[in-house]
Amino acid sequence: MPPKGWVEINDLYCKACETCIADCPQKVLALDMSRLSIKGYHPAYMAHPEKCIACGICATVCPDAAITVYRGTPPGFEEKGTE
Amino acid sequence: MTDTDVKVVYQRPIGLTDVTTHYCPGCTHGVAHRLIAEVLEEMGELRNTIGVAPVGCAVFAYNYFDFDFVEAAHGRAPAMATGIKRTLPDRLVFTYQGDGDLASMGMGETVAAAARGEQITIFFINNTNYGMTGGQMAPTTLPGQKTSSSPLGRDVETQGYPIRTAEMLATLDGASYVVRRSLHDARSIRNAKRAIRTAFEIQKAGLGFSMVEFLSICPTNWGLNAPKSREWLKDHMLPYYPVGDFKVSEEAERVMKEVR
Ligand SMILES: Cc1ncc(C[n+]2csc(CCOP(=O)(O)OP(=O)(O)O)c2C)c(N)n1
Ligand code: SF4
Ligand code: SF4
Ligand code: SF4
Numbered sequence: 001m002p003p004k005g006w007v008e009i010n011d012l013y014c015k016a017c018e019t020c021i022a023d024c025p026q027k028v029l030a031l032d033m034s035r036l037s038i039k040g041y042h043p044a045y046m047a048h049p050e051k052c053i054a055c056g057i058c059a060t061v062c063p064d065a066a067i068t069v070y071r072g073t074p075p076g077f078e079e080k081g082t083e
Numbered sequence: 084m085t086d087t088d089v090k091v092v093y094q095r096p097i098g099l100t101d102v103t104t105h106y107c108p109g110c111t112h113g114v115a116h117r118l119i120a121e122v123l124e125e126m127g128e129l130r131n132t133i134g135v136a137p138v139g140c141a142v143f144a145y146n147y148f149d150f151d152f153v154e155a156a157h158g159r160a161p162a163m164a165t166g167i168k169r170t171l172p173d174r175l176v177f178t179y180q181g182d183g184d185l186a187s188m189g190m191g192e193t194v195a196a197a198a199r200g201e202q203i204t205i206f207f208i209n210n211t212n213y214g215m216t217g218g219q220m221a222p223t224t225l226p227g228q229k230t231s232s233s234p235l236g237r238d239v240e241t242q243g244y245p246i247r248t249a250e251m252l253a254t255l256d257g258a259s260y261v262v263r264r265s266l267h268d269a270r271s272i273r274n275a276k277r278a279i280r281t282a283f284e285i286q287k288a289g290l291g292f293s294m295v296e297f298l299s300i301c302p303t304n305w306g307l308n309a310p311k312s313r314e315w316l317k318d319h320m321l322p323y324y325p326v327g328d329f330k331v332s333e334e335a336e337r338v339m340k341e342v343r
């Protein structure tokens with residue numbers, strides 16, 4: 001089964017406050033410790049994209065309107081034959 | 084699957100400018116900004132609204148909202164909004180104020196505007212301190228709460244008691260819609276958004292003064308990260324400042340029922 005959706009987090013706005021990470025019911029998100037944004041933060045990213053249900057909770061709580069939420073099959077996701 | 088099956092569930096509202104704010108990481112000033120921008124976009128009122136910014140952390144709010152904004156002297160936003168609304172009665176006019184600005188420096192203006200039943204909306208950010216200037220005690224600081232100017236905790240014997248602004252304004256006949264909401268989780272935030280919508284609809288219908296108080300976090304001055312600040316809000320602010328509708332006039336109630 002492909003995931004139900006995905007999120008995009010804009011590095012320009014993300015301040016690594018971890019609010020979305022704490023509230024995601026699927027534990028999809030984490031801080032990306034391998035990257036620094038232009039503002040000097042480790043921005044949030046989808047650590048477990050396969051678990052996203054496109055519920056929008058992360059975007060609802062994000063204080064910096066950094067998150068776009070999509071419902072559908074993520075781009076580049078190759079649906080493997082399931083049967 | 085084709086691209087047409089992809090739906091945008093949420094995207095940044097167009098009522099916010101494309102700049103990063105100066106607010107600290109996790110600060111719920113950002114949530115309140117976002118909700119106001121979302122509501123005005125949904126109402127189609129972005130080009131018909133004038134905001135009044137306070138002195139406090141939200142002093143640069145005019146840089147973050149992509150519609151008309153003016154800046155008031157400390158605490159004077161309700162007076163300024165009164166003048167704007169009276170000269171431009173067809174606009175939606177709102178103030179955006181912190182608890183120092185609204186309940187300390189500007190308490191007189193706030194109470195007077197509500198008592199006169201001005202057709203304006205006040206958005207009031209209650210974060211229990213003066214955020215911008217370093218976390219000093221505000222009229223909203225809780226009994227026993229440590230701040231930079233009450234380092235041993237607010238002593239009500241010498242420093243008095245906190246003011247429950249929403250409950251107080253609700254006693255005034257001029258006030259039409261006075262409620263308190265919280266910004267500490269997704270469910271509360273959705274409820275807060277409905278209150279913003281209701282307040283603007285009430286103003287649009289000419290039904291009088293409206294105010295929405297938001298329980299908000301100040302991670303920097305509270306010395307907690309954002310998730311822990313939200314817990315602190317839940318444990319300490321909610322019991323003292325309950326969420327609720329403190330004044331809903333009869334006409335306002337009709338409007339409120341239409342906003343889901
Ligand atoms: C006349 C005047 N008095 C005092 C100040 C200093 N001052 C600036 S912001 C502020 C309080 C801000 O606190 P609040 O309204 O709670 O907003 P927050 O920063 O917490 O969002 C004070 C006292 C000032 N700028 N002008
Ligand atoms: S809530 Fe927003 S600003 Fe905070 S970490 Fe998540 S994406 Fe970044
Ligand atoms: S949309 Fe829901 S499941 Fe997906 S990352 Fe955001 S909070 Fe998690
Ligand atoms: S000082 Fe407090 S209120 Fe001001 S931006 Fe920082 S967290 Fe927000």
